[in-house]
Amino acid sequence: MAPNWFKYASPASFYPLAGRLVPWFGAAAALLTVLGLYLGFFVAPTDYKQGEAYRIIFIHVPAAWMSMFIYLVMAFYAGLGLVFNTRLSAFMARSLAPTGALFTFIALWTGALWGKPMWGAWWVWDARLTSELILLFLYLGYMSLQAAIEDPRRAARASGLLALIGAVNVPIIYFSVQWWNTLHQGASISMSQGSTMAATMLTAMLVMTLAFWMYTIAVVLTRVRCEILERERHSEWVAEIAAREAR
Amino acid sequence: MKPRHKRLAFILVGLAGIAVAAGLVLNSFRGNLVFFFSPSQVAANEAPVGKTFRLGGMVETGSVRRDADGLTVRFTVTDTAKEIPVVFTGILPDLFSEGQGAVAQGRLGDDGVFYADEVLAKHDETYMPPEVADALEQAKSARGGQELPGSTSLIE
Amino acid sequence: MSLAEFFDMGGYAFYVWGSYLVTAVLMLIEVVGVIRRRRTLLDRLGRIHGAAQGAGRSGR
Numbered sequence: 418m419a420p421n422w423f424k425y426a427s428p429a430s431f432y433p434l435a436g437r438l439v440p441w442f443g444a445a446a447a448l449l450t451v452l453g454l455y456l457g458f459f460v461a462p463t464d465y466k467q468g469e470a471y472r473i474i475f476i477h478v479p480a481a482w483m484s485m486f487i488y489l490v491m492a493f494y495a496g497l498g499l500v501f502n503t504r505l506s507a508f509m510a511r512s513l514a515p516t517g518a519l520f521t522f523i524a525l526w527t528g529a530l531w532g533k534p535m536w537g538a539w540w541v542w543d544a545r546l547t548s549e550l551i552l553l554f555l556y557l558g559y560m561s562l563q564a565a566i567e568d569p570r571r572a573a574r575a576s577g578l579l580a581l582i583g584a585v586n587v588p589i590i591y592f593s594v595q596w597w598n599t600l601h602q603g604a605s606i607s608m609s610q611g612s613t614m615a616a617t618m619l620t621a622m623l624v625m626t627l628a629f630w631m632y633t634i635a636v637v638l639t640r641v642r643c644e645i646l647e648r649e650r651h652s653e654w655v656a657e658i659a660a661r662e663a664r
Numbered sequence: 665m666k667p668r669h670k671r672l673a674f675i676l677v678g679l680a681g682i683a684v685a686a687g688l689v690l691n692s693f694r695g696n697l698v699f700f701f702s703p704s705q706v707a708a709n710e711a712p713v714g715k716t717f718r719l720g721g722m723v724e725t726g727s728v729r730r731d732a733d734g735l736t737v738r739f740t741v742t743d744t745a746k747e748i749p750v751v752f753t754g755i756l757p758d759l760f761s762e763g764q765g766a767v768a769q770g771r772l773g774d775d776g777v778f779y780a781d782e783v784l785a786k787h788d789e790t791y792m793p794p795e796v797a798d799a800l801e802q803a804k805s806a807r808g809g810q811e812l813p814g815s816t817s818l819i820e
Numbered sequence: 821m822s823l824a825e826f827f828d829m830g831g832y833a834f835y836v837w838g839s840y841l842v843t844a845v846l847m848l849i850e851v852v853g854v855i856r857r858r859r860t861l862l863d864r865l866g867r868i869h870g871a872a873q874g875a876g877r878s879g880r
Contacts, residue, residue: 458826462792462793462794462795463793463794463830464791464792464793464794465792465793465794465796465797465798466759466764466787466797467759467787467791468830468831468832469829469830469831469832469836470758470829470830470832470835470836471791472829472836473835473836473839474791476839476840476843477839480843496675499671499675500668500671500672500675501668502668515850516850519846519847519850522846523842523843523846526839526842526843527839527842527843530834530835530836530838530839531835531839533835534757534758534832534835535757535758535759535785535787536757536759536784536785536786536787537755537756537757537758537759537760537782537783537784537785538757538782538784541699541784542699543699544699578678581675581678581679581682582682585682585683585686589686597699598699598700598702598720599699600699600700600767600784600786602786602787602788602789603788603789604789605789605790605791613788613789613790613791614790614791614792615791615792615793615796618791618792632847636850636851636854639854639855639858640854640857642858643854643857643858643861646861646862646865647861650865650868655865655869656865656869658865659862659865659866659868659869660866660869662862662866
């Protein structure tokens with residue numbers, strides 16, 4: 418196991434591996450999205466209180482989960498890059514940020530469109546919503562810091578530190594509904610109490626989460642490959658690939 | 665110490681420092697970051713006096729009355745221990761109903777009535793089809809008045 | 821359930837479809853953006869290295 422892992426930690430061997438994986442994750446994302454939407458719109462029943470409006474949950478919750486999960490993975494790679502100075506982890510962290518920001522925005526957007534008809538407000542400054550907005554700013558700050566610093570190594574160090582510091586926000590988002598009283602309701606799924614959703618609704622939501630997950634992997638791996646090509650453009654192996662793939 | 669270990673140590677110390685700082689900030693926020701006050705908190709004078717604040721709780725069943733103008737609504741917000749009458753003129757959100765959570769923003773009058781200029785509905789984390797909700801409702805009345813799962817989540 | 825009923829979403833059409841549409845469009849933009857970034861990058865690298873190796877590009 419270990420030797421393999423380290424072998425693929427080098428950009429030159431990770432590049433073709435990622436290239437082989439992307440189509441599979443892309444296809445899985447497409448299939449799971451179709452399945453998830455079918456379950457969400459045709460199998461899952463109407464909610465007893467919120468009627469059809471609750472169907473926003475099938476993208477809202479998966480997007481919110483991904484926004485937090487991607488941040489943690491990004492912070493993990495940023496930390497790895499800071500400690501071991503590995504190039505690939507810095508590429509990974511950098512490539513995760515735009516997709517994480519996208520899902521954060523989607524979570525906020527769908528939340529607003531759900532909050533208006535149900536709560537009576539597009540936005541409220543409660544702990545859950547505010548901390549999720551801070552997450553969006555963390556992503557944007559991370560990306561602009563990367564863009565602002567010319568030297569890629571220094572950019573990775575500075576933004577990596579920001580990513581690590583910002584990671585404290587993720588548990589705050591997750592537990593905000595327990596720690597403070599918020600307008601946002603509590604979690605429907607918890608380790609201790611299981612789920613408070615009807616089974617078909619839950620299945621649809623989990624399938625959509627899996628679809629978003631596959632989507633993220635496919636997009637991020639493609640972006641990592643671009644990063645690798647850009648940073649290693651002077652190396653021999655990139656020259657070979659460029660000559661072969663550009664056709 | 666190898667440079668790599670040194671960096672690791674720096675980062676760990678840095679992270680520990682940040683965690684402590686965040687913990688302290690959170691702890692001081694604990695009291696201030698509340699979105700709403702419960703009727704019990706208001707009764708215990710924890711809510712700001714003479715200022716706008718939010719009152720949250722359950723809309724007491726059977727308490728909702730509409731004035732003749734059709735826009736002014738009176739209801740009682742309860743957390744099962746204390747209750748506060750609320751007056752509101754305006755459009756209520758779709759989810760507003762008796763036995764549901766609601767958060768009203770406004771100020772407490774000297775007469776003990778809460779004058780709201782905005783009412784938001786708070787829903788819980790339970791999602792189920794109407795048939796299941798009906799079945800649960802029937803089981804509840806058969807059992808003699810225990811709440812629907814989740815509908816008490818507003819009051820901890 | 822009729823088609824019109826389905827699209828009406830119990831009166832919440834604006835909110836439900838507004839959520840799904842914006843999500844779909846944004847994800848599509850991201851996918852297209854990533855693919856285009858890769859294409860232009862390969863084109864550029866191909867020009868540099870292709871020329872260096874003397875293997876002229878025969879179009880794409």
